[in-house]
Amino acid sequence: MMRENYKYGDISSTSGKRIFSFISIIIILIVWIILCELKIVPELFWPAPSSVVKQFVQLTVQGYKGHTLFGHIGISLYRVMAGFLSGSVLGIFVGMSMGINKKVRAMLDPVIELYRPVPPLAYIPIIIIWLGITDVSKITLLFLASFAVIVINTRAGVQSVPLEKLRAAYSLGARPKQVLRFVILPNAMPGIVTGMRVAMGVCWGTLVAAEMVAANSGIGWMVLNASRYLRTDIVIVGIIVMGALGYGLDVFLRYIEKKVFPWRGY
Amino acid sequence: MGKHILRINNVGMTFETLNHTPLRVLNSITCTIKEGQFAVFLGPSGCGKTTLLNIAAGFLKPTDGEISLDSVPVTGPGAERGVVFQSGALFQWLTVFGNAEFGLKMRGIPEAERKEKVNFLLDLVGLGNFKEYPIYKLSGGMRQRLALVRSLVNDPFIILMDEPFGALDAFTRDQMQMMLLKIWKQTGKMIFFITHNVEEALFLGTDIYVMGPAPAEIKEQFTVDFSVNLETSDTRKIKSDPEFIRLREEILSHISLETG
Numbered sequence: 001m002m003r004e005n006y007k008y009g010d011i012s013s014t015s016g017k018r019i020f021s022f023i024s025i026i027i028i029l030i031v032w033i034i035l036c037e038l039k040i041v042p043e044l045f046w047p048a049p050s051s052v053v054k055q056f057v058q059l060t061v062q063g064y065k066g067h068t069l070f071g072h073i074g075i076s077l078y079r080v081m082a083g084f085l086s087g088s089v090l091g092i093f094v095g096m097s098m099g100i101n102k103k104v105r106a107m108l109d110p111v112i113e114l115y116r117p118v119p120p121l122a123y124i125p126i127i128i129i130w131l132g133i134t135d136v137s138k139i140t141l142l143f144l145a146s147f148a149v150i151v152i153n154t155r156a157g158v159q160s161v162p163l164e165k166l167r168a169a170y171s172l173g174a175r176p177k178q179v180l181r182f183v184i185l186p187n188a189m190p191g192i193v194t195g196m197r198v199a200m201g202v203c204w205g206t207l208v209a210a211e212m213v214a215a216n217s218g219i220g221w222m223v224l225n226a227s228r229y230l231r232t233d234i235v236i237v238g239i240i241v242m243g244a245l246g247y248g249l250d251v252f253l254r255y256i257e258k259k260v261f262p263w264r265g266y
Numbered sequence: 267m268g269k270h271i272l273r274i275n276n277v278g279m280t281f282e283t284l285n286h287t288p289l290r291v292l293n294s295i296t297c298t299i300k301e302g303q304f305a306v307f308l309g310p311s312g313c314g315k316t317t318l319l320n321i322a323a324g325f326l327k328p329t330d331g332e333i334s335l336d337s338v339p340v341t342g343p344g345a346e347r348g349v350v351f352q353s354g355a356l357f358q359w360l361t362v363f364g365n366a367e368f369g370l371k372m373r374g375i376p377e378a379e380r381k382e383k384v385n386f387l388l389d390l391v392g393l394g395n396f397k398e399y400p401i402y403k404l405s406g407g408m409r410q411r412l413a414l415v416r417s418l419v420n421d422p423f424i425i426l427m428d429e430p431f432g433a434l435d436a437f438t439r440d441q442m443q444m445m446l447l448k449i450w451k452q453t454g455k456m457i458f459f460i461t462h463n464v465e466e467a468l469f470l471g472t473d474i475y476v477m478g479p480a481p482a483e484i485k486e487q488f489t490v491d492f493s494v495n496l497e498t499s500d501t502r503k504i505k506s507d508p509e510f511i512r513l514r515e516e517i518l519s520h521i522s523l524e525t526g
Contacts, residue, residue: 189359
């Protein structure tokens, strides 16, 4: 691994400094244990690590109201993936069309710019009226949340192709369809994947909130339901799981980004 | 030899500026480039040289006049006119090999033939050991060598080069000039070369067109052959030849008169 030989501005991940990541997590754990052992925070508000771990095991084995922990996770992931993937497929298609065709751009631009600034959760009431609290209602919401983000990033990626690269391709004998496929699309790919990363984050956040409003399963619903019975331990397990999954999804997309586009930033 | 011919016939170009006042950048340019000639267009930056190249490449439509290659009017970009840009304009998502074979692939040439041609040309410019390299790992000189190969694979009638060595350091620039002359002599292609460097123009060219500031016209034309002696002489000897220095000073004084 090459490293820049100066102090600030080296952005090459955290390689070689992982130990500090562990140290910070261990410090958090120690503070947590001390606070609980000394009974500074009541168990009701902030349960000890041991009871959280115990609850995690129990949720995994016995489950919570009809589904095991991983059952709830699976349901949530299914909703996120269905909404995210449908939003991505259609978003990339619409974004490409807007990027290359002025008429399509003029037609769809006001529609997307008007619905995009509305926080996705604001659609929940109307979606419940239309689709009830089924899986379809959550997937529709997540589709809406991811679609606009991906459209905008795809379109920007398509339009970012340098004039000279287009000219080079045409003067090398490429036909318009070939320029689209072999120059404009690959040039837009990093932007598209960045859009997908952002959309994934938005989807995950929207899903958990949506499940809290209208659902009877899923990890977000589990947390909300448990809080009604003051089961703080279950709530904490749920929050940690949500954080870990959101982080894991982003790491996965970042890994893909690095593998597929090592030329980013050049 | 002597078959292909590029005619630039009374070409002029007027751009519409942002505040809608017309801006004349090229004024009645007329000249002829024949196969085997190394035509250099020399002029101060911003004089419209690049516009002329863009018209010859078919990227821009001239306001008046016409450019034709072998009596066929230029109406758009085409593989028979290869272009090398100052920035290289390489495709960073492809490898060195992928960039080099691009034109052949677009034109549906079978893989075996592509491989043979690309490998030959990459070896010729000294990129044979870098075929699988990503573009971002190449130096500036390597990028321009690849850009040249990329346009050469199509076997164009003419190569249009827009200040291809302008961003390189003096040492690399010398090497690139030598390499270009070698390839030009080997293939006998006509070259349309743009530069604002008088020494580069005199060293490389056979026909030098000196252009004034915008709206550019051809102020003067020189026919030289300093690179003929390249095999028996060396670069520094050629560039310190009294005749070379005399012409360099003459052109420089013309340009400074025009701009000053």
